[in-house]
Amino acid sequence: MNLFLVGDTDDDTVAGRVFTEGVAEADHNSFYQEVGKSGQDPYRSYIDFEGRDPLLAAQEYYQRSEQRPARFFALSDTQYALLTAHPDWNRDWFYRVQPEDVMLLDEREDLHHIETRKIRWNCGCSDVRIFAALEPIFRHQADELFGGDDVIAVNCPRCSAKYGVTREALEGWCALRDR
Template identity: 30%
Template sequence: MSQMLSPDLSAIEIRCYFVRKRNCLLVRGRFGPLYMDYYLHLMQHGIKHPDKLDQMLKDGLTGVALHLASRPHDEGCAWTINLHDPLLNIFVTGATIPGRVTGRLFTEDVKDTGKSLFIAQTTRTHMQNRQSMIEFQGNDVLAAVEQFYTQSEQRLTRIFRLEDEDFVQISAEPDADEEWLAGLTDADILTLDEAEHLTLLETRSYVFDCGCTAERMFPMLSRLNEEDLGYIFEDGSATITCPRCAAIFRTPKSDFDEWKSRQTS
């Protein structure tokens, strides 16, 4: 996720605050513009999700963006949320430099383990990659993110869904007032800036974008044998689906052959 972002994308701002005397980190953002680009992406590639699954993927995108905003700038992450009922995988990923999130649903050939799993992979510059996995209950994606924080990150975190696609995440920092955090309601969040002392730490921007191109899929094709490549390019072109955002590319074999020749020259 290192390429420049398109100026046509609609960036959202996520503001990060420290809740003084409560020792909690609050991040919040209004996700409408990001959702709009997500829907434009679906339309462009002819993708249609049932309403329930569509909302679950949007919640995954929201959760990963709020998470990234609360983490170091050079950290990236990828979450696979494997649900038992309904049986599907929600995949979301992103980074802060540049501020980009993307994701997709997998509804076919999904492994059913009889339970729901949250698998998180974290990357950070000059540090070893980390992976953690937890089992969670229910099929509420944002509740699954909260359970991930409690079990894997080992800190209490609450996520609130407000009107106008506004979301707030509050996480416990060292010496946090966890009783206060656990007792917060939606009504409390609406008046939090009046009841508590919030200090703005920074503002970060994120867009919905994968950055994929047909050429970025070519390394994946290059690992196939000649027989499989012959099948894929049977009519002279191949249809390639991005594993991260489900974008569909139709590419001629000549483009793939030209890319291969550049790799060996």
């Protein structure tokens, strides 16, 4: 299994993809993370992990990265919690916490908001980005790219969104870029 996550702190967005088909056989699973900041190249890191639980994979990533320790909890089918350590954290308490404790944290602990973010799922892919990625191939090997078809199916490599690209649309894109 390969997991790929991408986040943009300027836009408060995340996206990702689980690769289950066409994945090269390996003796390990991989967890990828890419974070983008305005005006800088994205930073990508990854770890290999055991098992098939994405929450444990993310937790393992936090433990092995330069970030602070974190624990992830599945509270229900649609509700998840992230517990992160901050300066002067209580290590014993942090690792002792169970999912039922997380559900009652606001009743048992004096909680304060450190920050609030409304993160949304958005890869940022678009026709323009797909056309830009296909343009070099189209300019040199248009017939091979389309293989006799008028439309090709393209998946975003980051989030797997599906795009139908026509030869006519890609020709129009290239003509605009040539102006």
